[in-house]
Amino acid sequence: MNSALRILVIDKNRIRAAIIEEGLREAGHAHVTIIHDVAGIARRIADEQPDVIVIDLENPNRDMLESMFQLTRAVKRPIAMFVDRSDSASIEAAVAAGVSAYVVDGLRKERVKPILDMAISRFNAFSRMARELDEARTELESRKLIEKAKGILMKSRGLSEEAAYALLRRTAMNQNRKIAEIAQSLITAAGLLGPGDGT
Amino acid sequence: MNARVTAGFLPLLDSAILVAARQKGFAADEGIDLALVRENSWASIRDRLAVGHFDVAHMLAPMPIAHNLGLAPLAARTIVPMALGLGGNAVTVSLPLWDTMRAHGATGDFDPAATGRALRAAISDGRRPRFAVVHPHSGHNYELRYWLVACGIAPDADVEIVVVPPPLMSDALAAGRIDGYCVGEPWNTAAVAKGVGRIVTTKAAIWHSSPEKVLGVAAEWADADPDTLAALLRALYRAAAWCGEAGNREELAAMLAAPDHVGAPAEWLLPALTGRIAAGAGETVVVPDFFVPQAKAATFPWKSHALWFYSQMVRWGQVAASAQNASVTRETYRPDLYRAALKPLGVALPGANAKVEGALTAATPVGSAGASLVLGPDGFFDGRIFDPDRLDEYLASF
Numbered sequence: 202m203n204s205a206l207r208i209l210v211i212d213k214n215r216i217r218a219a220i221i222e223e224g225l226r227e228a229g230h231a232h233v234t235i236i237h238d239v240a241g242i243a244r245r246i247a248d249e250q251p252d253v254i255v256i257d258l259e260n261p262n263r264d265m266l267e268s269m270f271q272l273t274r275a276v277k278r279p280i281a282m283f284v285d286r287s288d289s290a291s292i293e294a295a296v297a298a299g300v301s302a303y304v305v306d307g308l309r310k311e312r313v314k315p316i317l318d319m320a321i322s323r324f325n326a327f328s329r330m331a332r333e334l335d336e337a338r339t340e341l342e343s344r345k346l347i348e349k350a351k352g353i354l355m356k357s358r359g360l361s362e363e364a365a366y367a368l369l370r371r372t373a374m375n376q377n378r379k380i381a382e383i384a385q386s387l388i389t390a391a392g393l394l395g396p397g398d399g400t
Numbered sequence: 401m402n403a404r405v406t407a408g409f410l411p412l413l414d415s416a417i418l419v420a421a422r423q424k425g426f427a428a429d430e431g432i433d434l435a436l437v438r439e440n441s442w443a444s445i446r447d448r449l450a451v452g453h454f455d456v457a458h459m460l461a462p463m464p465i466a467h468n469l470g471l472a473p474l475a476a477r478t479i480v481p482m483a484l485g486l487g488g489n490a491v492t493v494s495l496p497l498w499d500t501m502r503a504h505g506a507t508g509d510f511d512p513a514a515t516g517r518a519l520r521a522a523i524s525d526g527r528r529p530r531f532a533v534v535h536p537h538s539g540h541n542y543e544l545r546y547w548l549v550a551c552g553i554a555p556d557a558d559v560e561i562v563v564v565p566p567p568l569m570s571d572a573l574a575a576g577r578i579d580g581y582c583v584g585e586p587w588n589t590a591a592v593a594k595g596v597g598r599i600v601t602t603k604a605a606i607w608h609s610s611p612e613k614v615l616g617v618a619a620e621w622a623d624a625d626p627d628t629l630a631a632l633l634r635a636l637y638r639a640a641a642w643c644g645e646a647g648n649r650e651e652l653a654a655m656l657a658a659p660d661h662v663g664a665p666a667e668w669l670l671p672a673l674t675g676r677i678a679a680g681a682g683e684t685v686v687v688p689d690f691f692v693p694q695a696k697a698a699t700f701p702w703k704s705h706a707l708w709f710y711s712q713m714v715r716w717g718q719v720a721a722s723a724q725n726a727s728v729t730r731e732t733y734r735p736d737l738y739r740a741a742l743k744p745l746g747v748a749l750p751g752a753n754a755k756v757e758g759a760l761t762a763a764t765p766v767g768s769a770g771a772s773l774v775l776g777p778d779g780f781f782d783g784r785i786f787d788p789d790r791l792d793e794y795l796a797s798f
Binding site: 240258259260261262263264265267268269271281282284289292293296297301 | 440441442443444447448450451452453473474534535536562563564565567568577
């Protein structure tokens, strides 16, 4: 039953597209096509004849896609945005996750809903992953800054590593800023005060 | 008042009023924390307004009408209490198409009739050019089609019309995927700056002082928080006045150029603000009223503008003509909310809700509450007149 549906995923983000594809295959969908580049998309849609199109909300070509769907001769079968008005929570979840889906008119919603739900959860998982990666990167960056600032203090003020860190922490608390920000300011100041002094 | 208002916008010159309202403190002066969220498509603006992520948005003027007529999926009821300026668009063609048009007598002065004749001649050479617009329910689509028909060119038969997102237009033109387009600035100037296109006419030349973007407001939000909406309209009115001051153009261009806003060089934004349009090949054409942010009641939501867009939706088979649909269109625009919000400012406000479009051949002082107000010229290039009280007659004429 699932295997009969032809699904087209349009996403410039290759990693996210791969995550969606994997989810669809796990759910038993065999006919999944991924497109990263929207150039010539009308032709691809005409060739693939998809039943369901999943596209990221940030894609600037959504207006083009929607206008194309209105011209049935371009895609042979009428396609409409998948909107289940009886289920506004799921519409909100989709928009919040950044995904939208278009389906061939007449396709029953019980068949489409699980696909959209899966896409929503995978989009959210991807955002979480990207956020965590970003945080990890920031964390690593902060640690490097603090190490460098500690080194400057140890050298210029003759402090121990613990005392240098304590000074950074106390300053950050007094100024209600992050330690990494204080470290960054210190490094900048040391840079301005010239080489030989600190760096 | 202390309210947060979230507004969606697309990277276009005519997001200027919203951007200035935030950046120059006009929103803050009214106690509004105006959050601006840049989007990539009108579809996302529509969706995020529908689910309540946005309270208001920079919108193509026909969009709220299409929402209320049930022409868009997932659309919330949307009202228009204010317009975001007049004009701002142009038509650009590829250099090869321009060469052909030139050979057929195109003059290069943006005259829509002469340019249209040259395009028609180029088409009779056996071409079927592909033009792009930004959305089916857009001023661009309707003014392009209006211009083509008035020049004896049949849209769809003689010219293919497709949809392309504004920032991608000039690249599509350079790649030969399209032969021309109608889009808002700075995306015509972008093609000229990149040396891949020629501006051939402007929205202001096709229909002088014509409507383009509006403030689309989620009706549910407007009903729930009318005071915040009124305060927002006052802030936007002051922002529009600031945008309209010649002395602020450089600053406005620099502000809009920022990556969070339009994200294009300031020199691409200046031509539309000064009306000195670089057409291509080093030629400059001066276009009075290319983009009008505030003068000539440019932010007033005329019901006659709404009805003209409706007439074009009917003309192109997007919606059936009916008294009910005309009424839905009329009620989408809310000059009553505009007047009520701006009354405390003591500024010139139109007394009427609609006007006969195309009737003014010169700038004309009109009766208004309080201070004086000048409107027009507002003519269509083919000399036709749109009288909103004779809508059926106008519809029957197509």
